[in-house]
Amino acid sequence: MLEQQLQFSVREEDELSVDLIEAQYALKNTRDKNNAKSLVILVSGIELAGKGEAVKQLREWVDPRYLRVKADPAHLFTNKQTFWQPYTRFIPAEGQIQVFFGNWYSDLMATAMHVSRPLDDSMFDAYIENMRAFEQDLKNNHVDVIKIWFDLPWKSxxxxxDDMDGSEQKWHKLFGLDWRTKKQYDTVQKLRQRFTEDWFVIDCEDETVRDQQFAQYILQAMKQLPKHKASVRTRWKQATVPETLLHPSTEVLAEDDYKAELKKLTRKVSDALRNDSRNVVVAFEGMDAAGKGGAIKRIVKKLDPREYEIHTIAAPEQYELRRPYLWRFWTKLTETNEITIFDRSWYGRVLVERIEGFAKPAEWQRAYDEINRFEKDLTDNQTVVIKLWLAISKDEQEARFKAREETPHKRFKITPDDWRNRGRWDDYLNAAADMFERTSTEYAPWHVIATNDKYSARIQVLKAILKQLNAD
Amino acid sequence: MLEQQLQFSVREEDELSVDLIEAQYALKNTRDKNNAKSLVILVSGIELAGKGEAVKQLREWVDPRYLRVKADPAHLFTNKQTFWQPYTRFIPAEGQIQVFFGNWYSDLMATAMHVSRPLDDSMFDAYIENMRAFEQDLKNNHVDVIKIWFDLPWKSxxxxxDDMDGSEQKWHKLFGLDWRTKKQYDTVQKLRQRFTEDWFVIDCEDETVRDQQFAQYILQAMKQLPKHKASVRTRWKQATVPETLLHPSTEVLAEDDYKAELKKLTRKVSDALRNDSRNVVVAFEGMDAAGKGGAIKRIVKKLDPREYEIHTIAAPEQYELRRPYLWRFWTKLTETNEITIFDRSWYGRVLVERIEGFAKPAEWQRAYDEINRFEKDLTDNQTVVIKLWLAISKDEQEARFKAREETPHKRFKITPDDWRNRGRWDDYLNAAADMFERTSTEYAPWHVIATNDKYSARIQVLKAILKQLNAD
Incomplete structure (x- = not known):
């Protein structure tokens, strides 16, 4: 990656403003269209270089209704929060522009400069690599990201x-480092050079040049937003459907054994979940009527609702569709959610969305890596990700569908959609097979549970959870 | 208010479930319709009474996709956060049901029981009154609220x-009080009786009765959701339009005086905002082209973007329209936002929405009190609310509109809507006059600023801010 370039000369302000506003409106008008885009602008740099001034000037040149600015003091990294968690809520919807003045890079810098034992270079670089991967995922999901570093030489x-008055000095102390110390300045420069090679770097000696370069670079970015990539280069290699899906075990557990074991295991699971210092995310997938609800009920049996949260995932809302598909999951996971259970999950992208064509081939094929990165970020930050596929046979599903239709209080659970999905049984098996092959990772493996026998299924679910928590 | 009643007998579970699901679907189907409703269920009670079990049972009887449960440990009151701030994000949209297991009442109880010098009765009761007023505002805005107390006698x-095992005991300690102490139990009962007169109180000795009463009470509430009130009882008494609006001062400030004073005042304002330990909210209203943007620019001139947030308020989005109109403002204000500036605000309800008929007469007429309560809650919690109306004469507006149309980079600021609003000049003056009369309170007064002369206007804005911060 090369440092980002701009053909630059100072432009007449009013003309620049007209161009910016037109580009803004063009972006805004992509909303809900096939070429929909949004733009994230990351702003960082040396203190007093004038980031704030440049952002304020930009607000005056553009239509401020369609430019949001989020400017937080640094979030120091904890080992329970991914770098993106403080920001994902503000990832812009289609047609919007969001400036993150203060962002994951400034958090990384602040963390590196703050902690008593600084991050070593390899750890720092690992963060950078993760951040770039995250930004690439954003871009692939139509949120373009540009990054701008405001630079200033030591002497300036x-x-x-020297020129600041007392009140400003006091304030700058609040967020900043000691910018009077050459060693600290040099450390900042050394660190930032580890990541700014794909940033647009502005030399901020001259205020007019600074504000103009900032605005013109953004203008250029708005005009050159990359097209959506929808083509697939290679032919898709379908994974073999595993035997556990084709012929789920039909082994039956006797009611007495079930009851005794269930009692023991629900207690053990609640203790394990409660006492684990890590956060735990449990995601359920599987064919309709495979017993997800019943399994969840047994997991939380001995827990208090204040200890967990259950998300039942249905089709996304319009405001969710205007953002990357993972957005609604990013925003449901915070460092304070200790136990979070998903009845259906982000795997919808490579299951129903793939099969129904809601996601284009390029989109769902890309999603495996996106999901793996998402889960890796979570597991790297003290979160256990437990994934369960409830496998049912086609005959057993039919029997349960019919039973539901005949039972008044279960009728809502069965809709024409369910019968239609059933018609695509093999597509779902294939999609599940691909999903296992590509997303069953060491850090977040899939557990396939045979559910033709409900008793046995519930026991196996509890055991799988205990196993992954190392509490079995 | 009387304790809430329910005609009760234990029902056949499956039938109850069918009824619950049907009522849920009926509620869900009101979405985006004229009779749209949502439902908030507040759940509190004695530890071990079985709130959690009842919520879990409810989840099994209803369609869990349309029942959200938010269960937080207590938020102890700080003097910088209103009681509703931890919850407003989760106020349900039309058609949704939200259980707050852990809510403003349990926070109040926890605060009262926790602080070394407990809240005295009059303070406790003042909170209760505020909470009820907030709930009434929710109800008026189509979010129905029901409250359920799970009771259990001391001996039970x-x-x-006694019957709990060790692991449970440990956990219950986390959130709870010492429920082994009779004195604490009595205090809880004494305190809760100060507010549960309009709650449905469940005696939880019997688990079946408990779960059934809980579900049946919710079912009854869903079936009897009150109709939207849209009628107005009395004839509206229009306030007299003040002279400051009819004929804004045309006094002119010389450029030299302006520049010197501006420099002094921008510094003074930034110092005052920065050093005030309270949060500050500044809301701008006024006719189009009155100079809101220019005034905001001068307020933040000497501030860093990390110190403030600016919200430019446009028409609400669909997901915002599905909630009370204050919702998008509630959710923009958190205790950590130290300086928040609104370019247009919640007063849209009694200005554009009133005039354009987006709000019915009953709705905008009710809004004055709702807004006053909202601002009172903020000012009671260490937030200064500064409200500025920029008054321009009709001629001066026309001149500015024409100048905008002739200036390419300002053309976006002028649309057919602006000319149309201008055609309703007198309606806006009347609406503003009513607004001043009804919402200029001691704790959050309106400042009317004459803006025919831009220089003088900007100076007056800065002075008004200093005055309200007691920093002039």
Whole structure:
């Protein structure tokens, strides 16, 4: 990656403003269309270089109704929060522009400069790599990301510090480092050079040049937003459907054995979940009527509702469709959610969305890696990700569908959609097979549970959870 | 208010379930319709009474996709957060049901029981009154609220504590009080009796009765959701339009004086905002082209974007229209936002929405009190609310509109809507006059600023802010 370029000369302000506003409106008008886009602008740099001034000037040149600015003091990294968690809520919807003045890079810098034992280079670089992968995922999901570094030489910085009055100095202390120390300045420069090679770097000696370069670079980005990639290069290699899906075990557990074991295991599971210092995410997938609801009920049996959250995932809402498909899951997971259960999950992308054509081939084929990265970020940050596929046979499903239709209080559970999905049984098996092959990772493996016998299924679910929590 | 009643007998589970699901679907289907409703269920009670079990049982009887449960440990009150701030994000959209297991009442109880100097009765009761007013506002805005207290006699509680195993006991300690102490139990009962007169109280000795009463009460509430009130009882008494609006001062400030004073005041304002330990909310209203943007620019001139947030308020989005109109403002204000500026605000309800008929007479007429309560809650919790109306004369507006149309980079600021609004000049003056009369309170007064002369206007805005911060 090369440092980002801009053909630059100072432009007449009013003309620049007209161009910016037109580009903004063009972006805004992509909303809900096939070429829909949004734009994230990451802003970082040396203190007093004038990031704030440049953002304020930009607000005056553009239509401020369609430019949002999020400017937080640094979030120091904890080992329970991924770098994107403080920001994902603000990832813009189609047609919107969001400036993150203060972002994952400034958090990384602040963390690296703050902790008593600084991050070593390899850890720092690992973060950078993760951040770039995350940004690439955003871009692939139509949120373009541009990054702008406001630079200032040491001498100019010192001169600006000399010129500040007392009140400003006091304030700058709040968020900043000690910018009077050459060693700290050098460390910042050394660190930022580890990641700014794909940033647009602005030399902020001259205020007009600074504000103009900032605005013009954004203008250029808005005009050159990359097209959606929808083509697939290679032919898809379908994985073999495993025997556990084709012929789920029909072994039956006797009621007495079930009851005794269930009692023991629900207690054990609640203790394990409660006492694990990590957060736990449990995701259920599987054919309709495979028993997801019943399994969830047994997991939370001995827990109090204040200890967990259950998300039942249905079709996305319009405001969710205007953002990357993972957005509605990003925003449901925070570091304070200790136990989170998903009745259906982000795997919808490579299951129903793939099969029904809601996601284009390029989109669902890309999603496996996106999902793996998402789960890796979580597991790297003290979160256990437990994934369960409830496998049922086609005959057993039919029997349960019919039973549901005949039972008034279960009728809502069965809709024409369910029968239609059943008609695509083999497509679902194939999609599940591909999913296992590509997303059953060491850090977040899939557990396939045979559910033709409900008793045995519930026991196996509890055992799988205990196993992954190392509490069996 | 009387304790809430229910005609009760234990029902056949499956039939109850069918009824619940049908009522849920009926509620869900009101979405985006004229009779749209949502439902908030507040759940509190004695520890071990079985709130959690009842919520879990309810989840099994209803369609869990349309029942959300939010269960937080107590948020102890701080003096910087209103009681509703932890919850407003989760106020349900039309058609949805939200259980708050853990809510503003349990927070109040926890605060009262926790602080070393407990809240005295009059303070406790003042909170209750505020909470009821907030709930009434929710109801008026089509979010129905029902409240359910799970009760358990002292002896039964002790027996259940005896029967618990170690792991459960440990966990219950986490959130709870010491439920082994009779004095604490009595205090809880004494306190809750100060607010449960309009709650449905369930005696939880019997588990079946408990779960059934809980579900049946919710069913009854869903079936009897009150109709939208849209009628107005009395004839509206229009306030007299003040002279400051009819003939804004045309006094002119010389450029030299302006520049010197501006420099001094921008510094003073940034210092005052920065050093005030309270949060500050500034809301701008006024006719189009009155100079809101220019005024905001001068307020933040000497601030860093990390110190403030600006919200430019446009027409609400669909997901915002599905909630009370204050919702999008509730959710923009958190205790950590130290300086928040609104370019247009919640007053849209009694201005554009009133005039354009987006709000019915009953709705905008009710809004004055709702807004006053909202601002009172904020100012009671260490937030300064500064409201500025920028007053321009009709001639000066025309001149500015024409100048905008002739200036390419300002053309986006002027649309057919602006000319149309201008055609309703007198309606806006009347609406503004009513607004001043009804919402200029001691705790959040309106400042009317004459803006025919831009220089003078900007100076007056800065002075008004200083004045309200007691920093002039």
């Amino acid at each position: 910085l010192q001169k600006r510090l | 509680l002790q027996k259940r504590l």
